[in-house]
Amino acid sequence: MKKVLIVLNDAILLSVFKSWAFRARKKDILFFAKEGKEAIEIMRSQPINLLITELSLSEIDGLELATAICVPYPQVKIAFFILPALAENEALKQLTSIYFINRPNSLREFIHLDSVIEVADFQALPINHIAITEFLTLIAYQKKTCLLGIKNEITEQKGLMYFQQGVLYDAVYGDLKAEPAVIEMLNWEWAKFSFKAIANKQFRRQIQTTLTILIQRRKNFSNVDTLISEINMAEESFQLDEQARLQTELAAKLQMQALEKEQAIAALVAETQTKLQTQQAQIQKATAALQTQLASEAEQLAQQQVQARQREEAVFIKISKLDLLVTLGELQEIKGYVGSAIFDMSGQVALKHSATNATHSIEEISNIIIEVIQAAVETVSNAELGAFNFLQITADGGIFEAVWAVENQFIVAILLKPEAKNTGLAKIQLLKVGEIIHGLL
Numbered sequence: 001m002k003k004v005l006i007v008l009n010d011a012i013l014l015s016v017f018k019s020w021a022f023r024a025r026k027k028d029i030l031f032f033a034k035e036g037k038e039a040i041e042i043m044r045s046q047p048i049n050l051l052i053t054e055l056s057l058s059e060i061d062g063l064e065l066a067t068a069i070c071v072p073y074p075q076v077k078i079a080f081f082i083l084p085a086l087a088e089n090e091a092l093k094q095l096t097s098i099y100f101i102n103r104p105n106s107l108r109e110f111i112h113l114d115s116v117i118e119v120a121d122f123q124a125l126p127i128n129h130i131a132i133t134e135f136l137t138l139i140a141y142q143k144k145t146c147l148l149g150i151k152n153e154i155t156e157q158k159g160l161m162y163f164q165q166g167v168l169y170d171a172v173y174g175d176l177k178a179e180p181a182v183i184e185m186l187n188w189e190w191a192k193f194s195f196k197a198i199a200n201k202q203f204r205r206q207i208q209t210t211l212t213i214l215i216q217r218r219k220n221f222s223n224v225d226t227l228i229s230e231i232n233m234a235e236e237s238f239q240l241d242e243q244a245r246l247q248t249e250l251a252a253k254l255q256m257q258a259l260e261k262e263q264a265i266a267a268l269v270a271e272t273q274t275k276l277q278t279q280q281a282q283i284q285k286a287t288a289a290l291q292t293q294l295a296s297e298a299e300q301l302a303q304q305q306v307q308a309r310q311r312e313e314a315v316f317i318k319i320s321k322l323d324l325l326v327t328l329g330e331l332q333e334i335k336g337y338v339g340s341a342i343f344d345m346s347g348q349v350a351l352k353h354s355a356t357n358a359t360h361s362i363e364e365i366s367n368i369i370i371e372v373i374q375a376a377v378e379t380v381s382n383a384e385l386g387a388f389n390f391l392q393i394t395a396d397g398g399i400f401e402a403v404w405a406v407e408n409q410f411i412v413a414i415l416l417k418p419e420a421k422n423t424g425l426a427k428i429q430l431l432k433v434g435e436i437i438h439g440l441l
Helices: 013-025 036-045 064-068 106-121 132-141 176-185 212-258 258-320 324-332 362-379 425-438
Strands: 004-007 030-033 050-053 077-082 099-102 146-152 157-164 169-174 191-196 337-344 348-352 387-393 397-403 410-416
Touching: 004 036, 004 387, 013 106, 013 337, 030 036, 030 176, 030 410, 036 064, 050 064, 050 397, 064 191, 077 106, 077 157, 077 212, 099 106, 132 146, 132 176, 132 212, 132 397, 146 176, 157 176, 176 212, 191 348, 258 337, 258 348, 324 337, 324 348, 324 425, 337 362, 362 387, 362 397, 387 425, 397 425, 410 425
Parallel strands: 004 030, 004 050, 050 077, 077 099
Antiparallel strands: 146 157, 146 191, 157 169, 337 348, 337 410, 387 397, 397 410
């Protein structure tokens, strides 16, 4: 019977699930842990076949737990819990070598989970068999800050990548650094991962291109190599088929025309060479045209990315130079005001203000709102988004009100106290500030 270890950071749910496993007489095949270190201790005493863990855990997270067991327990398969709301996330659905399971939030859902464990055990892979591009994508999705060690299982070569808040900052592999090092390591088929201690080291961002673009660039190069290889194979196959056909014709004609065999052979050879030369010229021309087209498209994409980045930086600078009192002053007059800010979709704050009694930082406002906006944008179409879109979040810490412009992806946000009653006035003032930003474009 397969043994499964389930790691959840919810103590109440764990207690309920354990009680059910005991009553269902499954305590010898279902094991539970609340954190990574406890999970490792269980694995030392039990021959676990499948580990199902949350990504967010205390002390060491799910990714660190998965890499920690890959050396002592390389045969253990890994699956990750995911919130049901994120199950249809397009970016996560593309990760075919990583197996996700909806996180159970009730006993009924857990009983259903028990019925799909056999499917998970069949489809999930050990951590060393997960594609390197997908493991890196999961780090970016988790917005993880880490120094990742990568070891090629075939050549034993080693490299390092540094992520900050899920953004790829730098990489090194042998004499290669930054983007060239990343591109080289993305070509590795099998790799072992390990998280290195960062201590108090400071890393400067050396890689400006996003991880998504680097992965796509690697795929484009791979597709071109595959296409050229297929063309070469087709050419070789054509030559072999043509030679076989000619040999058959030649044998038949030799039998039928013994007296003219020399002339017949010469004519056939000349005709074949001409056809082969014509076919080779056509194939070479098509290959050159394709390579030129791909190079042109890659150059255009690079130029568009540079221009888009320059436009965004220019708007960001304009916003940061706005008069704080003129731009955010009316927001500060709203009763229950705690703080306000203007920031972009990466969370970088261009203009901010906080009341003297504020308990929440502007960075908390930007990080929370950006996560919610990104989740909201993924669930609606562009046709459903207007020029300006409002967002309200009510939490123990207060009421977050925000407006963002779809065209330029800048957000204006205000934090009010929990007892604030004038959110309508906040929306009006936020829209005014949004129109000021819109005018900077």
